[in-house]
Amino acid sequence: MVRAAELWNEAMTPDEYLQQMTKNRERFEANITRTRIMPGDWAAFGQEPLHILVLTEDWCSDSAQFVPMVIRLSQLVPTVEVRILRRDEHKDLAEQYQRKDGYQPIPVFILLDAEFQELGALLERPERATQEMTEETRRFLAEHPDLPGANRMIDRMPEETRQAVKAHIAAWRDEQFDRWTRYLIEDLAEIAKSAKLRVA
Structure with a gap:
């Protein structure tokens, strides 16, 4: 069974991912720019290194909305680093992150700590x-x-x-962008925090 940490070094940086996109690139780049990172996000993520490995494909509307949010987080909070894998090229890893109904979600956000130990994962989009x-x-x-x-x-x-x-729904969900950014950032912070509490 392949582990997310084993694929980190071969995963693309956000810039490398953008260069190879053939769908949704303009929207993706616009969503990076419009993502608002708040002062509290520095407190939640700025204390120690966090690696976020994303499984995605450029045709996915959830990916075009949510992946730019974590890229922006990594641009503004130096302790956060993001790498990206194309899901369809890494099905062996993707199959380990299925929803309860057996559906294969996209995107998948896998959180790894400073030593590349997995903290948890967020599947597809925030539940809210x-x-x-x-x-x-x-x-x-x-x-x-x-x-x-x-x-x-x-x-x-x-x-x-x-x-x-x-x-x-496409037009409606675009209007929810700022609120859903909060949902994603809060949920990722909660995954990281809960994992640390379990270890402690």
Whole structure:
């Protein structure tokens, strides 16, 4: 079984990842710039080295939203370092980070301490963001009962309805950017803090 720490040195720096992106690069770069790192983040992450290994692909909308946040964190907090692996090229590692329902999440944020011991991982997106997105999808569909198959699961909806939902959620989630940045930063800090408390 391959460990995340074993792949750190072959993983891409954020700049190397950006150079090879073929999808979502403009949005990705804009999201790095718009990410706001707060004074409290220095207290949470600035005390000792933290390595964040990200499994991702450039076509993923969650990756385009959330990966730039950790890159910005690493740009502003010197103790945080980020490296990136393409998930589909490292399936042996990715398979170790599945959701409870067996789904293979993307992105995956793997936290490693100064000695490259794994502290924990955040899968896909903060749970609070997932809950809000589910609620907003329900609200949107309830407001648009005229959409064909609006009462079905999204993977069973007609294509036109599925595209309407996706377009609405894409615009809506962009409006949540600052709040969801807080969710991600807080959840990553909690993973790191909880791991240290377990060791202590």
